[in-house]
Amino acid sequence: MQPGMSGLTFGADHPLDGDILLAAINGFTHLDIVAPKLECYLAQGEFDIRDLKRLFLRTRPGALDGLSAVEFGAAGRDILLARAEVLFKQARRVGAATLIVRPVPTEATAEEIVETLAALGAAAQRWSVRLAVAPAPSAGASRGEEPLTDPLASYAGLSALMAQVDQPSLGLLIDTVAVAREAALDWLSSVPPEWIVHVHLADAAADGTGPRLLPGAGELPLAGMLATLATTGYDGIVTVALTPEARPAAPGEIARAAREALGALFASAGV
DSSP states (O other): OOEEGGGGGGGSSOOHHHHHHHHHHHOOOOEEEEEHHHHHHHHTSOOOOHHHHHHHHSSSSEEEEEEEEESSSTTHHHHHHHHHHHHHHHHHHOOOOOEEEEEOOOOOOHHHHHHHHHHHHHHHHHTOOOOOOOOOTTTTGGGTTSOSSSGSSSSSHHHHHHTOOOOOOOOEEEEHHHHTTTTHHHHHHHSSGEEEEEEEEEETTTSSSOOBBBBOOOOOSSHHHHHHHHHOOSSSEEEEEEOOGGSSOOHHHHHHHHHHHHHHHHHHHOO
């Protein structure tokens, strides 16, 4: 497996070129690019995609994390597809093979969601980009207060939807905290390997609640999760993705600590 870092970890105010530098000097092979940071970089005027590509020497783009707050209802489908087309183009230009999709809870029917997923997957296939769909955040889920009832808010629900969509470009973002919150360890061992597109890793309380922490700083069975992923044949990027409240003030410190913790976890998991 390949060690990755998410630009989300460094916070919204940390610039993209700084994200790339910290990922490279700390031995991360890939960086998940946050789309708003990419837009800010390009908006400076004196820089363009060619300048950005020159920065990616010792680390490479992992995924473009940018299709957020996605509503899968039929009413907004055209708007969603238009947004996606822009991001597909950006992903291809910068060299990211994956676009992360973050839905919001919806009242749309399962049929509407499936139709939207199919349309989104077909568009991604035209751009040769894979989609990594994350579970939608459920109200109160971070505090363990709400059941995951929305079909988009759980891996079980997403799996049922994806089984109805015949699109090889469509897959899942496996997030260790979301897996723990859903108590989906058994599901993780049975997920079709072709559905696992990208992995985000963080530690947390045993039930997945609270802040996202450095590997080893919480209670999740992360080594077991990685070992389970390895049995599915996954050998892709495992990206450390924390939250701002879990990181120290210095981005360099969190990058060093994250790489050290991830290396220890890889060794413990035998990957």
